[in-house]
Amino acid sequence: MGKLALVGKITHVPSMYLSELDGPRKGTRQDAIDGHIEIGRRCRELGVDTLVVFDTHWLVNANYHLNCAPHFKGSYTSNELPHFIKNMPFECHGNPELGQLMARVATGMGVETLAHHETTLDPEYGTLVPLRYMNPDQHFKVVSVSALCTVHYLNDSARLGWALRKAVEDHYDGTVAFLASGSLSHRFAQNxxxxxxxxxxxxxxxxxxxxxxxxxxxxxxxxxxxxxxxxYASKGHGEGFMHDTAMMLGALGWSEYAAPAEIVTPYFGASGTGQLNAVFPVTPVSGRAIPAAQASAADGYTAIATRL
Structure with missing residues (x-):
């Protein structure tokens, strides 16, 4: 029924916002901003109605969660880097229907997921920074997905990504993009x-x-x-333990996926971290390679994923 039209791995570095403002950092992240604008342009060209963002700044300690309130509006200051993002205005439309649908399908496929459509919870800046450049006119709706998962197995995050794709393709009447919002290595510079x-x-x-x-x-x-x-997530200090990347790869078909990535914004360093914007062709896959549920008590960040 529905279509997953675009999948991306994107940066959300707060210096992108600084790059807009007068001062010594003005213009220094224009390449990353231009990458977001280009991905937004492609989404419009593909007829995307909703951006589903796997947000590595939304920390959760149990289950998976979707923020799908009908509307978001406010002024955002980062609690981590308040000297980088301060009083940044935001506004966008949510998609309660899609959020609740994805949660039902994921839970039915064995990945317990909760949708929050009656909530005062605002998105984190892993969602808000990309929306600033991809969605300045509120063209797209948005659903934010928790991807800073403290007690979760990467296997389950991959299974979540596959379940969200199945929800879109089998039950949703529309076109969607999935965006994994997080860095590669994420070791910040020492204080x-x-x-x-x-x-x-x-x-x-x-x-x-x-x-x-x-x-x-x-x-x-x-x-x-x-x-x-x-x-890699462990030794490379992956942002959010790279749950966003596991979700993205689950949606693409995990190790069954074979298409090459297209780098939209070349790799760059930011405050010690490694960043890029990239897109991945969405190809037909069977899902047979999606990792099985992790049943042991082993460390979920380092346990090698098993295959069905």
Whole structure:
């Protein structure tokens, strides 16, 4: 019935907002902003009505959660970096119908997920920063998905991504984009060194690790990448333990996926972290490679995913 038209892995660095403002950082993140504008343009061209954002700034300690209130409006200041994002206005329409539908389907497929449509909860900046550049005219509706998951297995996040795709394709009357909003390596610069690392990655090891991963993505080496994702998330200081990436890959078909990534905004360093904007062709997949539920008590961040 419905269609998943675009999947992306996107940056949300708060220096993008600083880049708009008068001062020494003005214009310094225009490449990342232009990448968001381009992804938004493609979504419009594809007829997307809703952006589903896997937000690595929405921390949850149990279950998976979808924020699908009818409307969001306010002024946002980051509690993490209030000197970067301060009093940033936002407004967008939510999609309660789609959010509740995805939660029902995911729960029915064994991944307990709760939709919140009657809520005062606003999205975090992993959602709000991309919307600022992709959706300035409120053209798209938005559903935000919790992706800073503290006690969750990457297996289950991959299964969630697949379930959300199935909800769209089997039950939704519309066209959707999935956006994994999070960095690659995410080791912030040590306190006191942030200015020195404003445009750098924290260490040569992390930068080379990220660059090798991007090379794998561009070559479509997804079977190898899926096998290494848990260890990469751990040793590479992946943002949100890279649950957004697991959700994204679950939606694409996990290790069954074979298409190459397209890099929209080339890799760059920001406050020590590794960032990019990339899109991934949505191809037909069977879902047979989606990881099974994790049944053991082993560490969910480092346990290697099993295959069905």
């Amino acid at each position: 006191g060194l942030a200015p020195e690392y404003a445009f750098k990655v924290w260490s040569p090891f992390l930068e080379q690790l990220d660059r090798r991963v991007i090379e794998m993505w561009e070559k479509g080496q997804w079977d190898d990448f899926c096998a290494m994702l848990p260890e």
